[in-house]
Each structure stands twice: as C-alpha cells, then as structure tokens.
Amino acid sequence: MNKQGILSIVSQQQIAEQIFEIKCQGPLVKSMTNPGQFVHVKVDSYDDLLLRRPLSICDIDLEQEILTMLYRVEGEGTNRLSKKQKWEQVDVLGPLGHGFPVEETEPGEVALLVGGGIGVPPLYYLSKQLKKRGVKVIHVLGFQAKSAVFYEKEFNELGETYITTVDGSHGLQGFVTDAISKYELSFDTLYSCGPNVMLKALTSQFENSRGFLSLEERMGCGIGACLACVCHPTEDPEGTSYKKVCTDGPVFKVGEVVL
Numbered sequence: 001m002n003k004q005g006i007l008s009i010v011s012q013q014q015i016a017e018q019i020f021e022i023k024c025q026g027p028l029v030k031s032m033t034n035p036g037q038f039v040h041v042k043v044d045s046y047d048d049l050l051l052r053r054p055l056s057i058c059d060i061d062l063e064q065e066i067l068t069m070l071y072r073v074e075g076e077g078t079n080r081l082s083k084k085q086k087w088e089q090v091d092v093l094g095p096l097g098h099g100f101p102v103e104e105t106e107p108g109e110v111a112l113l114v115g116g117g118i119g120v121p122p123l124y125y126l127s128k129q130l131k132k133r134g135v136k137v138i139h140v141l142g143f144q145a146k147s148a149v150f151y152e153k154e155f156n157e158l159g160e161t162y163i164t165t166v167d168g169s170h171g172l173q174g175f176v177t178d179a180i181s182k183y184e185l186s187f188d189t190l191y192s193c194g195p196n197v198m199l200k201a202l203t204s205q206f207e208n209s210r211g212f213l214s215l216e217e218r219m220g221c222g223i224g225a226c227l228a229c230v231c232h233p234t235e236d237p238e239g240t241s242y243k244k245v246c247t248d249g250p251v252f253k254v255g256e257v258v259l
C-alpha cells in the first residue's frame, strides 16, 4: 500500500545546468527500499494536480530517514520546488511503481547501468544496492554537454564509470551506445533509465540479453489517473491491451513493451 507523508527539506542545491539535488527527511523514507521506484511530490499546499511531480528516488539513507532526489527545472512545479529552503516541507506520496529487480543479478556477476540525462538519478541507488550484493557495477552515463553532467564522482566511487556528451565537451563524444561499443563492455544484466530514443537503441542492440528498462520519461500524474503514460505490450502492439508506466512499471523487461 502506498503511503503519504510530510518530509522536511534538509538541503537543496543546484548541481548542474537546470539540475537540483534535494534531500528530505521523515519516517516515510523507511519504506523506500526498492531502487527504481519513484515518489509523487506535491510542491505547494493547495491540491492542484498539475503542481505535483513524479520524481525518481536517487538515494536513500534508511538510518537517517533521508531521501535524495535529483530533478530538472523545466516548468512551474519544478521551478517552485527549486525555490524551497531548508526546513520547509514537502508532501510526498510513495514509494510508487515497480522498481529494478536487484535479485536478478547474482553476486559476482556484472551489471551494466546505462543512464541518460535525468534518467541517471535512479541508477545511483540501484548501483549502491547491487554493489552491496557483491555485483560488479559498470556505469555509462550520457549527457548533452559538460554543463549538464552530475554525480560523476559519486558513480566513480561505486565502480567503473564512462561519461558521454553529445557535443564532446566531456568524456567520449557521442551516445551511450558508442561508449558500450568502443570500450567493449560486456555484462550479465543491463539496467537502464533515460529518454525513449536511448532505450530503443539499447533494446535493438541487446534484445536477447537479460535487461530492465525504466520508462520514467513518459510519466504524467504518476498515480494512474491521467493515462498519459500508457504503452502497449510487445505481443499486442496495436491492440486494446496496454500497460501504465506509473503503476505497471516504470521498470519493464527489455522487449516487454513497445517503446
């Protein structure tokens, strides 16, 4: 069952172009144990659905009950959120959705974590949990430009990390798939989150691999109400059956749904 709670902001800072890191504290955080799940944040006290935002869980400190979220300012809701100060409060619903299955990768195996832009944050909590399990983690993180890069040091502390930028201003010039080919990265399980075009490219390259993709880019309301997130299962690409990314996902197996 989903839970709702009021969390207090313990810190907020800008960490890259348009990207903010916010840390919030409260007992609700204790239930956030599955990486890849997300929360639904009500930015202001009045109940306007348009001002709620589905945000991915970037990190959890269960002992201190601190939730870390990274988000991109791209509209009214996230702009208001970025103005919030320490000790102000946010109304959080969650954790929501089905996250990444950590248990699919055995200790000693290799997991390749591939993120693009604002799809990178949920991979951080995932990577920490995989590493704790004894899995070797490799990260490939793609951004538009150097100014948009974040958490490079944090990922590096967990395992090998390759950065790509479209304009070549940092790391390898190109896309995440270029880095995977160039460095001949092999793996037992693929975990990925990012824009649809990236997930499609990974699917065509690794359709027969064990892999899990998070489709968070397609999220609207985040709670099953708006149908903005529906997609078709691969076995019924144009039929009447569909899946909601927010409640059936956001994580699906590679090839499970039409991207």
Ligand code: FES
Binding pocket: 218, 219, 220, 221, 222, 223, 224, 225, 226, 227, 228, 229, 230, 244, 245, 246, 247
């Ligand atoms: Fe609104 Fe899924 S995001 S129904």
